Amino acid sequence: MAVMRGYVDADGGVGVGPTDAMNVALAAAFRTADIFTPDGHFRMMRPLAGQPAFRLLPDDL
16 A cells, blocks of 8 residues: 555545555565566556666567
8 A cells, every 4th residue: 555655646646456555565574676568657656676677578589
């Protein structure tokens, strides 16, 4: 839930759902910025592990 609250959209509402928030949290736990997904929402989010952006696979190979 803390991850969901950390990503708000321009209107002040929650910008990501629980599934995307869980993927961000899991990426941080595994210290990676690589996520296998076709979901472009991750282009607007920054990894919590310190990398500048997520690498979306397979698009960013």
